[in-house]
Amino acid sequence: MGKRRPVLEVATLLESPIPVRTITQIQAEVEAERQLPEAKNYEVGRFFRPSVTVDVVIFTLQERELRVLLVRRGQWPFQDRWALPGGFVREAEGLEAAAARELLEETGVKDVFLEQLHTFGGLERDPRTRVITVAYYALVPNQRLTPAANADAREARWCSVYHLPELAFDHDLILARALTRLRAKIMNSRVAFQLMPEKFTLTQLQQAYEVVLGKELDKRNFRKKILASDVVLETDEKQKKGRQRPARLYRFNEAIELED
Structure with missing residues (x-):
């Protein structure tokens, strides 16, 4: 891909x-x-200067579930509570560079889909001081990552977006907005393919759409729409699973112009 x-x-x-x-x-x-x-x-x-952080909602597909990476905080505030990966922006660092750094530290991957989501600046969102956070969301194929907690977190874990623990700060609001954005874009952009391996079956692709949207799609209509759009290209390879008939593998058509 x-x-x-x-x-x-x-x-x-x-x-x-x-x-x-x-x-x-x-x-x-x-x-x-x-x-x-x-x-x-x-x-x-002369003017009050709030602190600025970035928080990153990192999505992946695992075991037919849409999961998000959470870290258990190792220090105050909200010690032992689960939170989104994030941290303070360094003095000589741009916002996207800070988000990419957090993504790399937590997953070991770079050069993946990363998009600015929203700025959260509620007055009471952080007990330390006035903190404005710029949230991003990232889409990472499961095959490319291994989560590892950073210095201020005790552990990291992939959690289903439908079975989440209580989150620190206002991270539940950030996560909800990220999921809404992902669902809004998936049918008319290339974001679904950012979650897929380089080669995949049409069944796997449909499952990805269903997991993100939280609903079943008609198999016939889905395949008809995908193939008619030329968004995927057929490869010469097939995937064999058990006694089932081998399934044709496809890849994303890079020549198609779609929004990210």
């Missing part, structure tokens, strides 16, 4: 009639502003 392109923040990737400068140009202009006399007189502490 080839390399899965992560979603990027760079505005120049977007088709827009608005002339957009490169990141390098913007950085040069910002640095020039820093050299002006007015910069030395600016009071950094």
